[in-house]
Amino acid sequence: MKVLACGVCRTDLHVVDGELPNPQVPIIPGHEIVGRVDAIGAGVIELHMGERVGIPWLGHTCGVCPYCVRHRENLCDHPLFTGYTRDGGFATACIVDARYAFPLGEIGDDVALAPPLCAGLIGWRSLAIAGEGQNLGLYGFGAAAHILTQVIRWQGRSVFAFSKIGDTVAQKFARSLGATWAGDSTEIPPQLLDAALIFAPVGNLVPLALKAVRKGGRVVCAGIHMSDIPSFPYRLLWEERQILSVANLTRRDGIEFLSLAPQIGIVSKTTSYPLKQANQALADLRAGRFEGAAVLLP
Numbered sequence: 001m002k003v004l005a006c007g008v009c010r011t012d013l014h015v016v017d018g019e020l021p022n023p024q025v026p027i028i029p030g031h032e033i034v035g036r037v038d039a040i041g042a043g044v045i046e047l048h049m050g051e052r053v054g055i056p057w058l059g060h061t062c063g064v065c066p067y068c069v070r071h072r073e074n075l076c077d078h079p080l081f082t083g084y085t086r087d088g089g090f091a092t093a094c095i096v097d098a099r100y101a102f103p104l105g106e107i108g109d110d111v112a113l114a115p116p117l118c119a120g121l122i123g124w125r126s127l128a129i130a131g132e133g134q135n136l137g138l139y140g141f142g143a144a145a146h147i148l149t150q151v152i153r154w155q156g157r158s159v160f161a162f163s164k165i166g167d168t169v170a171q172k173f174a175r176s177l178g179a180t181w182a183g184d185s186t187e188i189p190p191q192l193l194d195a196a197l198i199f200a201p202v203g204n205l206v207p208l209a210l211k212a213v214r215k216g217g218r219v220v221c222a223g224i225h226m227s228d229i230p231s232f233p234y235r236l237l238w239e240e241r242q243i244l245s246v247a248n249l250t251r252r253d254g255i256e257f258l259s260l261a262p263q264i265g266i267v268s269k270t271t272s273y274p275l276k277q278a279n280q281a282l283a284d285l286r287a288g289r290f291e292g293a294a295v296l297l298p
């Protein structure tokens with residue numbers, strides 16, 4: 001595939017920082033790839049030359065382990081992940097398994113389509129795990145939350161956005177996207193939440209989010225890595241509150257989300273960098289120097 005654009009995700013930072021176990025080294029990061037088919041291997045019938053496709057985090061699954069056969073390929077025992085255990089999209093071209101490529105059609109801008117390939121797809125899975133509640137809290141208002149806010153609003157539900165303490169820029173950004181309320185992560189929202197989704201890699205947020213959810217509410221950890229969760233009084237978990245994590249995605253998650261995305265009309269706010277400034281993009285993500293998502297252009 002020729003790479004047209006590749007989003008920069010917090011997971012890329014975790015890979016580069018060596019915070020994830022057993023990476024392939026050396027590795028080319030990047031798992032929000034919009035590209036065009038440039039050559040096709042023997043036996044590939046799913047794609048055609050020149051077709052625009054999206055390549056997500058899930059790069060390969062075994063198809064035969066107990067998780068794969070029970071429609072939970074996100075938990076496959078022998079997976080490959082794009083930009084982590086197989087080379088990704090911080091490149092001018094890449095090789096992918098056609099079965100894990102999503103046709104994107106020709107509507108929409110290459111840059112705008114890149115961030116939803118992770119934030120949207122894994123966000124979609126996180127939303128399903130969060131359940132049917134009306135009031136959803138999003139902790140950490142970056143690339144994933146800004147896309148997910150639009151999805152939640154489109155579903156007619158309410159978003160409560162939690163940022164770093166005093167980050168009024170992020171809070172204003174959240175309100176501009178339709179959040180009902182935005183405040184600091186230490187605040188208790190005006191209404192208790194049915195579920196909280198944590199996107200920031202900060203374990204301290206787990207007990208804070210437990211305080212903000214109602215009885216029976218869920219706290220969903222949506223990131224691949226998090227600092228240690230501090231101990232907390234059992235009463236925060238009592239009354240059937242739940243803590244869950246979301247791992248990876250299935251192809252079904254991707255197909256569902258990408259079929260709805262045009263109806264939702266997701267606008268992704270992006271900051272573009274030339275490929276050779278990939279390290280700058282990662283540094284800016286680490287420092288929170290842009291709103292929305294960074295995208296690399298080869």
Ligand SMILES: [Zn+2]
Binds near residue numbers: 118
């Ligand atoms: Zn990602």
Ligand SMILES: [Zn+2]
Binds near residue numbers: 078
């Ligand atoms: Zn498997």
